[in-house]
Amino acid sequence: MEDRRKRSSGDLFETCSAAETANAPKKRKVRKGTLSCWECKRRKIRCTFAALTDAICDGCRSRQTRCISQEFHDEVALPNKKVDRLSRVESLVEQLVNGKERSGMLASGQPGQGNTSAYTSYPNDTQAGLHQPTGTDLNDVDRALIEAWPTQHDLDIILSVPVGVSVLLHGVICKSYSDYFSGAFPSPRQVLQLPSKNSHPVLVARRLLLLASFLQGIPPCFAGQLNGLSSDYKTIMSRVFDIATRLVTSNDELVSSLEGIECIMIESMYLNNAGNLRRAWLANRRAMGMAQMTGLHGNTKSSSMFLDDETRERIDPDYMWFRIVCTDRYLSLMLGLPQGSPEDMFASLHVLDNCMPVERMERLDSIAGGLILQRNTAERTDLAATHKIDKLLQEAAESMPPHWWVGSNLALVAQNNGNGFEESVRLMMQFAHYHLLVRLHLPYMLLPSSINPSYDYSKLTAANASRAIITQYIAFYDIISAPAYCRGVDFIAFVASTTLCLAHIEARPEFENNVTVFRSLQHQRLRDRGLLERLLEIMKRMAVENSDVVARKISSILQPLLDIEDNSFKGSCYQICTAEAEQESHCLGKTSEDSHELRIQIPHFGTIIIERRPQNDTVSQTGNANSSFLQTVPSQGVDAEQAPSWLLDSIPGLELDIEDWALQGVDMALFSNLTGQN
Template identity: 30%
Template sequence: MTEQSQREQREAELKRRKVRKGTHSCWECRRRKIRCQFSASNDTVCLPCQARGSACRSQEFADSDARPPAQPDRRMAQRLGRLEELMARLVDRILPETTAKTAPATVTSSSLSNRASPTPSASQDTGTDDGRGYPRTLDVLEAAVGDDTPVGLLLGLRDLSRAAAAANQPVSMPTPESDEAISPRKPATSKWDKTSRALHALFPSQHAINIITKANAGPYFLTSLFSSFRDLIEGKTENANSVSVVPACTSHPTVLARRLLQISICLQQLPPGYDAEPLQLNSTIPKFMENVVSVVSSLVTCIDEMVATAEGLESLVLLGLWHANAGNLRKAWLTYRRAMSLGQLMGIDRGPSRTLKFVDTMVNPRQRHTPEALWYRITACDRLTSLLLGLPAGDPDNSFATEEAMKRDTHMERLEKLHTVIASRIIERNANKSPSEAYAITQSIDCELENAANAMGQDWWAEPDLEVADENGHRLGQMLHLMLQVHHYDLLILLHLPYMLRNPSESRYDYSKATCARSSREVLKRFIPFRNKVTSVWACRHVDYSALVAAMTLLLSYLRQHQDSTTPSPTCPQRSEDRKLVEMVRERMQHVAVINQDRLTHQSADILGQMMPILDSIDASLMNDVSEVNMHLLKCLHLKVPYLGTVNFHPSVIVPAGKMGVCPNAGQEPVRTAAGMPTAFHDGSDFEQLQPQMASLSTSPDGAEVGATSAASFEGGPMQLELGSLDPALLPPDAALNGMFMDFDPQPQDGVLEFPDLMAGADDWIFQGVDTTYWSLLNGNNVAWG
């Protein structure tokens, strides 16, 4: 053997590699991840390499065909280095110094990516993925810790630093396996322990709760309030039985408050005279509810940090519903507006949001209410209350009524959302200063209502039969059906009310008058069976307001002048039917008022009784009875509206010219307004001239400007209607023929308006300003103040 061959043999032996026992495959088969097989034990080339014609080299020797390692990208390496350095500085700045001293956190790109991409684990307050794809949540109202930065906020490091500072223990960046090891909200939970215990003590016994929730359809209504019918069918919301489950005393206060309010709303549905002895409430049902609402309002809903959760928003909506049913519309409006403001801070008006957190750990994340459902319910409640009180809507967003948003909704749900949109448009119309634009908007809204009604089909508008609904679920469906019909007709009345008593020579206003009368009849026909079945005034109070508005509108529609050359028949069948209908409604209101000891329905019945002379005036005028004319027609009707003034009605009559020359009280002084000017009467050619001269704004004792149309002498008392003499000397010769059917007489007291407390309840302010809004609309005054 030559010297050179010996040297090559030694070099080959040095290049041998140590391989794992049992390794027999060659480099080429290893790269291809196939089995290395030999036809004979003494073969030097495996079968796959023979087939490919490649070199078969054992792994004992270095792979001469191996590709050299790729050179790293210097620019990419520099960028990653700078990013890691920046992240390290950021964590050092955010984490507390005490934590850094005890256990400095080592931040790597992998740990940060794990934190930025949370696992779907659920925790009480951190609001992790809830099963619907919503991201982690952040608290929008808690103060920032130290030098918190937007980047740290986005990475979720603030919660981590809080937990470390509170526990004073080492902190390590979470990994997918240990993401739930840290419980950053434990200090916050302990902060509300005292409040939670106080709320938990308010619950009645479990036996009493079971009785309450099974006595009516309240639980079905509450569980469907923030969910669609499709969600109920698919099991994406809690069932009605969940209302009877009492949360643990360690639950978040908003969870306890929500359940207490749900039970209180169920108590509102109980019929009057319900035997409360088995409930063992230690007080009457009204006192129990008032105590619950008072405690919840003082301990939970007034604290921003506490209600800045999904359960907190639900509690605010439920509290507003309770106040609305109790007749406290102004408190309800303020509660809805607060829920809307918090919802906007959380960003739920823009869809899924990181700042919407859930604190109820007992609810399946799949059954949590969506941000879209929460936002729609807040918006719908706000607009309905704002329309009744003559106040602006809180938010113009109508994204919930797009075709995409309503594709899963039923026909009734679509109609309800369209009603919410139309309510906002009516509010905008009422604030419009241009008469021509307002009338054009009215026509446009009327077309929208007609299209919405046609989409439901003719059969749907038949009166629901509440007597055949036995089960709670079926009964609730029938009642919601009826209430949706009532709301539709109510919108039509409020839409056309400003044009009902316009100049009768203008034929374009005849449609508004006919629509108001027809819609009023439909509301009253549904009010009677509804209040026959649901006798508790604390249930669906909105129906009572609608019935009062409809009855007054139907009576006032007869103030219109009969200008036909032929005198109508004194025994007009429609007028006789309307009289019977109003009398039946009045009797039902009186019955409900007696058994509930309710002031609102009692005063509503009194108002209708005092306005019935309007029909008597029409009957007398059509009889051409001179004595009756002198008694009824030459006497106008005076309706005193609290905090507004006196409404003077002039019934439309057909009186021979020779019989109008004498007035019993021709020497009385003209009625004067607050500014000392006589009440104006115009020829009615322009509706703007029909508005009475109102005094300018004056200042109340607290410095706030309010309308001078208030009458301080009423002091919140009920409306009163009086018969008084109408002096023809105050009227122009053709006043009875030109559409001047009504004027206002504001009566301030010593120049200072005694306006009630803005947050006065139904006991101190019965109609809460609904009456003021109604008369302002009827007078054509588009700026209706509450």
Template identity: 30%
Template sequence: MLAKLTEKILANGLGDEHIVSHSQLPVPKVSTEDQGTRDDWQDIGDTSHEDSIHYAVTEIALRTADNATTSSHYTLPEFADTCQILHAAIPSQHDVDLLFGSGRAAIYLQALCNSYRELFEEGNSVSAAMLSILPPVTAHPVVLVRKLLQLALCIQQLDPSFNHQSLRLGMSASEAMHKYYSLASSKVTCHDDLLDSLEGLECLIYEGVYLVNCGNLRRALVTLRRAATLAQFMGMHRKVAYTTPKQHDPATRVSGDVAWAHIAYLERYISLLLGMSSSITNAKFGSEEKKVDETDAEWFERFQVDICEQIINNNQRGNHDDLAATQKIDETMNKTADSIPSNWWTPLELRPGMTGDDLMALVVNAQMQIVHYNLLTVLHLPYLLRKTPSHQYDYNKTVCTYASREVLNRYIAFRSIVRIVFCCRIVDFCALTASLTLLLAHLSRDSRDSTWLLKHQRLGDRALVEKTIETLDELNRLNGDELTRETAKLARRLMVLEADSTKTGEAYNFGVVDEAQDSNGNEQGERAFYLKVPYFGTVKMAPQDSFVSPCLEAAPSTTQTDSSHTMSSAVSGGLTSYASSEEPIRLPQHVLIGDESSLVQQTELDMFDITMPDLMADTSDWAFQGVDTAFFDSLMSCQMMDEGGWNSTWYDGS
């Protein structure tokens, strides 16, 4: 039986090269022969073995390797050693079956490169059993690596309640996940010459999504831009395909049109979050009218790809005094949102009788809802702190705060169900932006301004942020996550400042300063608050009336060596005051200053010199990944007017 199965696997031709159209590959069906292969896996092996399936996999791998070594059956003989290393890293069939069969993993993987209509409405998806079939050691390296990256993504999708004791990986699931990614990135995806196929593009997409899920947006952007270039080499950006991409595995199922759109979606949105230009320009993905074969989610997602580019271009022009461009984008977003049925906008909720595929479809919708309102927030963010006698920016402020509330309400509902931070990681960055937006809006509110309705929304907004913090804390408890922990920490600090602002009736001003040259530190005492943002500068928050004659000789240098975020001095009633001549307390991201118990940590850490995170630092060194940098850069991009907001004298060299 074992010999028969080995021969059958070798005959499957997974290492052979096939040429197909990139627009849509045929959907593999579970044929009688395929089912027989799956059944054979269960029948092999002596029952006296503790794990007969694992034994069978090991035997097949060894026999396949021996046979391939003697007969040169490797697809790429020069990479034979690499193939053996990659194949040896693949876990047992028992573990692979568990990982592909758990939760939403199987449908999640297919949704990255195939249309939602086929998967969710037509039910035209590949089963977890078929996806878990392992390639032989003789397969092309990119086919082997694809399986490792799929397994890494499967592990990311495991629910916190999953019984990890059922796995026999020989290491923790987290360690295995990182191992699979590291092998893939160091052995195969780093070699451009190995990626000239649909499987190669698929691997870059998997790698990019893996990094996004980990919260490593900067590294993800680099990978996604490589994927975008490769997709264009294959002609996927053209309306009509003139080339047929190479294919190593006949079972590969990738829609070139969908893959190209998903790459652009992630590349443009992450570029926007990081305050960067997109590498995919002048490419339109959306259409005025929904096509007959498009779902609402597919149509809306493509529209969002285009909106991202419009907002990026608007921000890059930097002329925010001209509201026409911003207003046009706002109107387009509103018109498009109105085209979607109202029941589509229902926040994520569990319904009786839902299948895993049903839930995955709703998860996709919910993420798009959150992204929509985040895009509105980012669009109007440059006007949030602007104050003019004519109140010409009130509409922008209202939309900005309204959209932030929508993000947080939907985020709380979303994360009460999807408790895996590795799933739809983007929404956690949306929660960061929304929390900062609401709290800074309240901090800058002038209680004497009777036209600004924000004061009537204060209690509801505080309750919303408090519930968001509870959600973030629970996610951190379940996942041990840097981003949710750091977002909750920063939100708590701003909540304290907001309470002080309301108590005293004083609005807060914000600006970029050099603490060593800030002459107002003594006067502001305990109510001045400094936040160091990497590659941006030190943001100072203090009561508006405290600033008499701030001085700053030059704009802060981006070469300073500070921690990701440095919090120095607090509002009255909690922490000790520090004179402006003292060095600010340098804190790593995991230390919270928000109550008296933190004072000991704060003093002890004053002796450490925490360096600026590297440009490509991962989440352990830079949880916010530069989303914080882009946020504050957008706030100050308007060069605020005379009253309130950013005080330009702090950074104009006067």
């Protein structure tokens, strides 16, 4: 976080020339550990960041004030032309956002008109004290957005980095994949160009958001090629994203068009790729709400939906609605939140018959995701519902031929052409499909097979799907250097690794003569153990080389789980239970010295405890010699049929410290699913 504070307060200083830097103000001496900005200090509140790459703290972002570290004097001005230019942008942004005239405007409804003067102006409503934006307001917004665009020199340096344009398309494709797989593929230079003069602010904001996504997708190993930039590339990334979201996507009157909805979708993907799944979920929910108001959910189509004729070439309203629903269900599953729309009109028989195979599979998978969310809100262990969804996932998988499921040349992902994009789609869809299988069968992992032998089917399916995810993940990271869209895959890998580890702990029988189908998993133990250890190495490397908080959190849980799995293999038996939250908010996965107990502290959820118990305690507790090695038991003093009261507390706000909430609630949703608590 300290590095991030230095970046956020020092981004202007990096633009100064060597001569001008000499005149810059010196850093103040601050007490060790002081991280808050001046504004947060004055308000005596905690200074937090929603994402590692943010240059502005959450408080200043919500207050829309300047974020200046205490390392520098408050409200200091630098004698620098580039700083003056940035100051003018900041001043204009503050005037537009905080001042008497708030930007925002609906299009006139004439497609193809990009001139801001063509948009209708409304008179002030003096009686109500309201101000409707005028054409002048839109011009001011447009000018502020263009001012934030990097110079041609900086843009040339940015575009010299080998990042494929597929990074810009992930999660925001709003038309058939066939147009991208076989058609001409645009280069990053073609995509990252400002629209024509006097274009609508939404069209300019879209390019800024795409630029932010492109910068986000630059692998750390190529950062050295960007040394010639006037500012650090992460500073540029945060600045253009911040201005586009503050001036455009946060203004409902500006984003009522398909282009505006597309901008919110790009914002959501940016936040998802940054690891901030909760804000991504909120942004996508805003896109869903705006799409519903536009009528996309009801297959409504009108020329007034478009700001520009060229948009028709990349956005099909029906595909846009499906993409929004698909993203919503993915994020809702990851976070354990309810879905926004239960309808599946995008997967009617007529639609599926006209889809290419990969699109058919994607839409069937999306239906399955929605059904899993519905089941989880009712009865997680409803076997009839589970088997129905399982059959649907089998049908979805059969949409693709066998060779599609076999690993191919992953290096194609880095290519900037249709083949590269097709390969990236294949990878992401396989991750998503296997993740759905894990989520579907996860609630049965810790249930004893003596209650129902069919639980073994669910346990094996979850273990096999987890193995497929980890195998694909390792192969991907051994070849590709962390493209932007891999952050979501990191969370999926966390779910898979935890599930597979618990599966092997559960597969150890209490008694040698207790032979079940699930016990056959032991034949895969050594290979699975090798995969998990390799995954742990990747996470530890990411944590060190990239200062990756998410990877550090994952490794802090996976390492002790592997220790417990090893003890389980040697004959120890364990039970899992929950307890109220401990005082130490930064407690991660922590084991006792003899590995008898693992305590996983999840902020605002509580503590998951996996502890060793004597073997002779098993029969006395269950009265059944066929009980599993890993049992779930209720918290002390809590009715097994009732979730603890501390689970009913509200989830914290968006301004929670990234150190406390690095896994964004993915861990909470995972262990809630395992322990059967909503």
